[in-house]
Amino acid sequence: MRYIPSSPAEQAALLREVGVASVDDLFATVPREVFRKDPPPLAPPMSEIELRRELGAMAAKNAAATCFASFLGAGLYAHHSPAFVSQLLLRGEFLTSYTPYQPEVSQGTLTAIWEFQSHVALLTGMDVANASVYEGASALVEAVLMAERLTKKRTRIVVSKTIHPEYLTTLRTYLANLGLEIVEVPAGEDGVTNPAALAAAVDDETIAVAVQSPNVFGLVEDWSVAAEAAHAKGALAIGVVNEMFSLALLKPPGAAGIDIACGEAASFGLPASFGGPLVGFLACRDGFKRQIPGRLAGRLETPEGPVFALTLSTREQHIRREKATSNICTNQGLFALAATMTLTALGKHGLRETALLCLSKSEYLKAGIGKLGNGKFAVAFPGATFNEFALRCGPPVDEVLSALEKAQILGGVPFARLAPGSGEHEDLLLVATTERIRREDLDRFLDVLKGF
């Protein structure tokens, strides 16, 4: 009854109009042996009062980042979201509309998608971006599959092991049955992809070379290393970004020869929401646009002004079925809109200022760790970082985190959590800073480390 508007009398009237005696008569073609007469084994319906109590109690068992100074990142960075964003997202015209297949009654959503694509293109330095994919890891998968179609008949994917381990696990899952080999190139001692090792792994069978920057240790990678290694053998270069604010201060993949950029754009104000929904992106050079998967909004100039519509849809599953560029249908529309709203408010200046705040706080923390003097902690790698770095811990990482937690700090992500069971880098803690972190949080963090 809860959300069904018809009263019992109205339902009875509808049944009479339809010409059946009872609602179960409408299910007459269901085999009787599977048709249930009893209600399902669930609790009685709950009112809003009960729902607030029941689910509020569950929410209260979680540590919201608002109650802690949070240094958690490792692929998901909870930046500030302007207050108007969550409020405008609740407008029913955005929240409760469908995919804009009918442009005449969907110009709002279509314009916003086009703006999202434009922001992604500008940030990544690419020509074309799509309307979003699920999240960063599946974005990498789509980039690789797209490269496979563009290079035809090649069979190997070369990936740097400095890509987020969950991205690589996802890639292995999707590629398991497609006859493609994944070659992982380990990081050098300095935590960065080794140019010679990467180039040596690429051959004439290579479809693409994928590198992430900043990488899983927070280190800045030079995109041109991947581009040169790939292009020397006629392969494509894929650039992965999961902290989009880095692109406010770092040369974008498109300016360094990368052919397909992909990753996660949740940094633009999406709630962490225990890891989803997020918003993956995919962008490429103009020449590759017929192979980009997912929806694309285009803009048509008319005498009455610009009009927006989904376009080049012959790439998609609802037209091409098993020959489509991807099976993706539903994407992350509302959260692409959220990112677009946040980017609009931040604008050119806010983007750079936010990025500088993140960078400066991270550098302050790194410098403080260098001066601890107790010989128990060190910044693990010497290279440049943006807003995250790997902290090498003498004491067990769990003990470090517990001590920080007592000081109301979520101190970071143990590397071991990214690749459970791998036994790699068990002494590393990934520590991320955003503009939400204050100097006093940083000083408290350092004080706790000093206490070891």
Next chain:
Amino acid sequence: MSDHGNLTNPAPDAARLDRRRGASSIFDASRPGRRGVLLPPLDVPGADPEALFGALHRTEVEGEVEASEVDAVRHFTRLSQKNLSIDANLYPLGSCTMKHNPRINEEIARLAGFADVHPYTPGHLSQGALELMARLEAALIALTGFARVTLQPSAGANGELAGCLMIRAAHVKAGAPRKYVLVPDSAHGTNPASAHFAGYQVKELASTPRGTLDPAELEKMMTDEVAAVMITVPNTLGVFEENILEVTRIVHAKGGYVYLDGANFNAFVGKIRPADMGVDVMHMNLHKTFSTPHGGGGPGAGPVGVGAALVPFLPVPTIEPEGTGFRLDFDRPDSIGRMRTFYGNFGVLVRALTYILSYGQEIGEVAENAVLNANYLRKKLAPFYHLKYDAPSYHEVVFDDTLQAAKGVHNIDVAKRLMDYGFHPPTMSFPLIVHGALMIEPTESEPIEELDAFADAMIAIAREAEESPELVTSAPHVTPVGRVDEALLAREASKPGNFAPVLRAPVRRS
């Protein structure tokens, strides 16, 4: 009826211009020096990116917007006004299940204890999140009869792929992956695409004249080279597969798995447990049956239920009880791996559980009223629109434009004209076995007067198609923009350089 009006005359230009007010995109409205966010002052020494990054330093994101908060709020509010939505009107998009999105779900998902929790929060500080996922899994098991449910897939199609990958892993473990997946000709486009990306060749199953699966045909095609059959119940015609028990028996007899596309679960939730019909795997679109908002294209969530035989192959991590709480389990050697980062579209899961709890054991009323409403519309519209398959309808009914085509009016014209009456069009792109399809799904959310208003609009358009077909073929007339020349856009967009750099397709209109 007044909301939908008598719209035989196009609105004056001024009215349309007013609805178009505001800049066409925020990039067009950008003004140098404007800003929309105030950031806290830098409270640590400022880092020098030039010194840190050298040649990799970027000084500016050229072309990015400069706008105030007022500009942003007004722009996006005006954009919203150019959309149709369920909040305002019946939205009869078949197969997409555009039902009411309760706002308590939004409120709960926005609680800081759900929204502001990082996925790598230590286990002892995220027990509530794990509990929520465990309770949703339990509720979905209660409704489906499966052994386990993974909540990880990001959307329906992602769930299909996860299901196909588990089927493949199970066959591999048993000896060989097998070669084919059978998909009916009435299936959603995602089915063959998902099977393809799991490494299978797709073979099409022809429907009977009733629009249902043909057991004899299936018996012929079902060999020990077939890994699975992907079916949809009720199928995309809104027709229940009467021979479902025979179908699952045939597939199992040859060692295959039955995959059920759960896009239409809303037609039987609480009334039938799919596992009881012999289904081995099924994804559930939480944004359809369980009312999480479509959001103009997403996000969704596509949990997948599996029978006991496929449990070892579920994606990692699963959620397991531990002591009085829960933990994530990554130690599953036969797992297919991961469909994505983290654990799924958690915010969508919160909304879905809230919805399920709000109906509880009465959730079968959702299916009953969805089916009742669709049958009511069928009854009212059948005299005016052709029905190719006249088997009993469940949650949706698929008419076509045969009667109108005689006057040169096609399904797309009916669709565009409906917009003038304030309704979103029905689905037209499938099922492929109905030419000129008009797939109508009202859902349980519609009161009788809204159903009547929609039926009246459809009937009025049928009359217009007879009497003044050009009014219909030139529609829409009062939408924010007139009929968009999508073919022209596609031609222009595919030309080299025409999307760069901010995706601007060129000036011209035929």
